[in-house]
Amino acid sequence: EKLKDGLTKTRKDMTDKIDSILKSYAKIDDELFDELEEVLVTADVGVNTTMKLIDRLKDRVREEKTTNPDEIKDLLKEEIKEIMKEPGVGNEIVLDPSPAVILVVGVNGVGKTTTIGKLSHNLKKQGKKVLIAAGDTFRAAAIEQLEEWSNRAGVDFIAHSEGADPAAVIYDGIQAAKARKCDVLICDTAGRLHNKSNLMNELNKIFRVVEREYGEATKEILLVLDATTGQNGINQAKVFKEVAKITGVALTKLDGTAKGGVVIALQSELGLPVKLIGVGEGIEDLQEFKVDDFVDAIFS
Numbered sequence: 001e002k003l004k005d006g007l008t009k010t011r012k013d014m015t016d017k018i019d020s021i022l023k024s025y026a027k028i029d030d031e032l033f034d035e036l037e038e039v040l041v042t043a044d045v046g047v048n049t050t051m052k053l054i055d056r057l058k059d060r061v062r063e064e065k066t067t068n069p070d071e072i073k074d075l076l077k078e079e080i081k082e083i084m085k086e087p088g089v090g091n092e093i094v095l096d097p098s099p100a101v102i103l104v105v106g107v108n109g110v111g112k113t114t115t116i117g118k119l120s121h122n123l124k125k126q127g128k129k130v131l132i133a134a135g136d137t138f139r140a141a142a143i144e145q146l147e148e149w150s151n152r153a154g155v156d157f158i159a160h161s162e163g164a165d166p167a168a169v170i171y172d173g174i175q176a177a178k179a180r181k182c183d184v185l186i187c188d189t190a191g192r193l194h195n196k197s198n199l200m201n202e203l204n205k206i207f208r209v210v211e212r213e214y215g216e217a218t219k220e221i222l223l224v225l226d227a228t229t230g231q232n233g234i235n236q237a238k239v240f241k242e243v244a245k246i247t248g249v250a251l252t253k254l255d256g257t258a259k260g261g262v263v264i265a266l267q268s269e270l271g272l273p274v275k276l277i278g279v280g281e282g283i284e285d286l287q288e289f290k291v292d293d294f295v296d297a298i299f300s
């Protein structure tokens, strides 16, 4: 229900438009497909993905000899699900080995702190022992806000003072997580994208520390993106993909936007699975992403 509410704007913008297009046609023709294409591109589904979807729709219509425009909606829904479930794209956060490491990266303001807090809360509810490490040492306020969220979630917190070496914080986090037998260590990192080489150096130093302790074992590197920024978010994803082996995306503020189509573009154009979605500001407002639920909520 929360998901359906959160996606109201996307549903209204995208699905209501699709409905009215389909209603205005008596038969299926190229013009109808052109209009559909425009709606999908406007909803930030991405140009390549939109083309792929339209091609598949045309194939389905031909194969199944569909003549009624009303039936297009269900076909589109099925094809979107299909496209998003292509092999190699898993939408689940990997919590293995123990303590599992989740590095959280992203530009300031996208909702990184909030997402770490909500995720800690969710994991704790699942019975996991969580430790948060404050790897963004650039601003004292960032450390304090993260600590507040750790208190709210009732999980452990580790930080150094402002200006400390982020890699040292993460190193301490790993040692503490092991000593305290935590299940999950969630690491915040700095998000000053305007200085790309600095960001890259800082992140690489953190990655090396984690690599040393974990070797080949799986690490989640979650990129937090703000859904309300649409194409801007897509561009941030491209930059971070160059800097880090991003394993998944936490897409925030889906509740405030009609740009939910971004989920489809991230996954199908950039190969970045969306793993978590933020649908509000509260501690309960972070959900695991599930393709079927998402597509059903948009098209309901």
Ligand code: GDP
Pocket (backbone or CB within 6 Å): 107, 108, 109, 110, 111, 112, 113, 114, 115, 252, 253, 254, 255, 256, 277, 278, 279, 280, 281, 285
């Ligand atoms: P950070 O700078 O990336 O750490 O961003 P914050 O976590 O401080 O979040 C920035 C703002 O976005 C805050 O006002 C949050 O309440 C808000 N925010 C974060 N996630 C969501 C979400 O899923 N939905 C809504 N509506 N607001 C969110």
